[in-house]
Amino acid sequence: MSSYLGDYGGPVDQVAVRGIRGRGTHGVLAHEKRDGQEFSVDVVLHVPTLRAGSTDDLADAVDYSVVAQKAHAVLVGPSLDLVEAVAGRIAAEVMADPRLVAVDVTVHKPQAPVGVPFDDVTVTVRRTRDDVRADTPPEAPVRAVLALGANLGDPYATLHEAVLDLSVLDGVSVVEASPVVDSAPVGGPEQGRYLNAVVLVDTTLSPRALLHACQDVETAHGRAREVRWGPRTLDVDVVTYGDLRLDAHELGLPHPMAAGRRFVLLPWSMVDASAVLSEHGFTRPVAELLEDLLDDEEDVVVRTDLTLPFGLPPAT
Template structure:
């Protein structure tokens, strides 16, 4: 493997790069090149390729500005190519794909998860491809940037390998800013078992987190997600519940969000009743989307929403299982991040009709950024779970709606992690119809 950082003049050639990338001033960006990263992968359309594996090689050119890092001799302001090389090799040796093109997209997404990376050229070599004529190599080369995002998800380490042990839980790390866990010698002494925990109001008011001794403290900044925006930014928050008095819980959650310092609720979508997708058999969900503006850092907003979930009895005992309240951050300004505790934009929002449909009702011109993004209304119309939406209630913040109950679905899968499309059946029975303009719904008293 070789690495190189340097500027390339316009028109200059690179051995295997897609050419020069310019910054916002029209000047060529610097480059970090990783050539010849190799691993045994099991990619291919033939059974023997999946079974036996073969050698794959990746060349990567990352386009970025290295001046700030060089001026301060600070790794935090450039790309850690050692970590990137390990992640590229993990993609090559990881989840099998039929196409080399898919592997290249995964590598590009992994590179662009580093916020310093502006663009990337990826070449994936398959020198042992099952071709019946003499050949030297098969190479797929792609160029991706922030305007032409990869059609794949970035690499994530297996959960069992990345999960911290209870005794030495390291701080949250990101792809861009790897952090080192504190040593055992520096660990604070164990706290008394009966120490009181801070109330959720304290968490909301201060942005603090519970510590081992039961007190609350404002966490030290760890990465860009801990930095508040210079100006208020738009936020999209998804709400869902299917346990207890779900409608009352969602109403209370909207009120709680409006009380969070630094968060201004702008509008609330109609309420969607949706079939559960992706988990055990369970009652239908009630789902809504909140549009807001915030001056909070993304992670501080995450902590506030988690505190609201906990205040309403949220338990995380089963993935995609029933829950009293689920709050997801879908979009926070222009934040693009993949970290241990938060991904923005939400990585599965583009396929969740129970998010997209209410969102499109309250903001018909909305656009979901990031991988798989696009016009929200168009995504809602093609989402895999679109047929699971039972109805939309427009005045749900002030009027009662029927409690969600399971309905027979002979041709539909039961589960949770995606939402559905709109049918007017039950909506008409309750004097509400999905085709009504979103401005007809009543906002309730959360603005007071």
């Protein structure tokens, strides 16, 4: 039993349904899609059960027969290439119940074409409530804050082009770009200084879809993730997405390091004087967070000679 308290009250317990079986046509090989094979799945639900245990009422419990039916429908349903996709599809179907805090799904493929003697092939995925939120598009456009940085090649040209790339993304509308700042590297190996900026956008993409769109822009400019905090052609981080707070796979919101980064807070405060940021459960003005940081005039310098698309030149 976890000490976490679920949204529906009480500690989070586990309910498991194991060995759900079905014949499916999932796989990348032609004979797998033609002939099919047997699959099975184990589903572990992380859900508060205190109320159901007290009332003894099915209406207060997650109906595991429904969970089994959803899993079985995916197993025998339309063909998918990867077991990972099967597991992910089942997890998404099961997490449609808002009472669930998380789900673990293990798909077994004992007849997989491995080519050597073996007992089983399994893929296990976990999806949390925050993962669901990360993949849910907003009902109306949401204001998001993106932080850009570059220190390889021609950083200014890269930032200039990146803002234009962001502006033509489906579901993204650039509102305004901040002045450019020149900053010293933080952490990582010895490297050159960065040019940084903040871009305000309105988006109809889900948080994770926005992240992936930003990563596509990075990739288009030759971003390689080889050295942690190493030099880069382009970095595009999602700092905030409305007032959403998330701890999802590959995406934490607000960005967990933003409150301690002058090269983010300074240009952000210049493009939005009323900006606020949540940190450790407390919401504070960005300008106030900036004042808390050591002010080294060589650390972050405003480049009055550089202007980005959708931006105004900084005051001189």
